[in-house]
Amino acid sequence: GGVTCACGERVPVREADALARLLLPQARFLVHEGEPALPVPTFFLVADLDEADQDDLSAASGSGAAAAGGRSDTPVALLEELAASEEWEVRAAVAANPACPPELHPTLAVDDDSDVVVALAGNPTLRAAMARTLLQHDDAEVRAAAAAHPALRPSDVAERLASGESDADVLRAMAGRKDLAANVLDALRLRGDSEVRAGVGAHPKANESTLLALAAEDDAEVGRALLQRPRLTIPVLRRLSAGTSPVADEVPAHADYPAFAAAQRRFALQVGGGAALVFALIVAAAWWVG
Secondary structure: OEEEEOOOOEEEOOOOOOOOEOOOOOOOOOEEOOEEOOOOOOOEEOOOOOHHHHHHHHHHHHHHHHHHHOOOOOOHHHHHHHOOOOOHHHHHHHHHOOOOOHHHHHHHHOOOOHHHHHHHHOOOOOOHHHHHHHHOOOOHHHHHHHHOOOOOOHHHHHHHHHOOOOOHHHHHHHHOOOOOOHHHHHHHHHHOOHHHHHHHHHOOOOOHHHHHHHHOOOOHHHHHHHHOOOOOOHHHHHHHOOOOOOOHHHHHHOOOHHHHHHHHHHHHHHHHHHHHHHHHHHHHHHHHHO
C-alpha cells in the first residue's frame, strides 16, 4: 500500500522514520521525525489508499493536529479551527497552549470532555475571572487544577473553602499555594486528610498555634513535614519529642534540637532545684514544730 504524490510518484506509507509521516488532507499538517511543522498545503492524494493505510493516516492525523494545537507559533486562525476539532486531545492541546487566545477560553471551559477543561485550568495565561469560574466547576479534577492557578487571589481560595469544598485533591492543591493566610491554612488543617495536613505543616505561613496542633497528632507524615521546616520553636519540638509521638526518634536530627535540649536541661535543673528547696522547707518546718 502507498499513496500517490501530486508529482505522480508512489510513496510507501510504512516508510522509515526518516521519511515524513503523511497525514490526512483535512488535517493539513506534516510531521517530520516527531516534530510537527506548521500547516502545509495538501499534496498527497489518498483516494487509492487501502484500509490499513487509511487507519495509519488517521492516527497520524490526530497526533499531528494535537501537536500543532500545542505549538506557540501556530497561527491564531488555526488554533480557532483546532479548538473545534472532534478529537478531545486536539482541543485539550489548544486549551493548554499559552498562545491560545483568551477569546477561546469560554468555549473550551464548557467543553463536554473534562480533560479539555482540566487542560484549560492549567493554562498559565488564564485570566483571573476564568480561573475563579473553573474553581466552581462541577468536576473536582477541574477545581483542583484551578485551585493551584497563580491568577487566583488568596481570597478566592478562602471563599471556595468556606463554601464547603471537601474534595481531597482540591484541598491538596490549595495547601500547595504559598500565598494563603494563616487562618486559611488552619481551616485546611481541620478539613484535610493526612497529605493536606502535612502540606499545611510544611507551609511557611502556618502560625504557631497551627503547628502546635499538628505536632500533637499521631501522624508520622505530618510530623515529618514539620521536621522539614528550617526552624521550629521549643514548644513544637517538645510535642514532637514526646513519648507518644511517631517521630520522636527523628527530632534530634533537627537543626533546632540543640537549643531545645539545652532548654530541657535548664528546665530539669529548675525543677530539681525547686523540689530540693521544698524538701528543705518541709524538713525545717518539721524540726521547728518538733
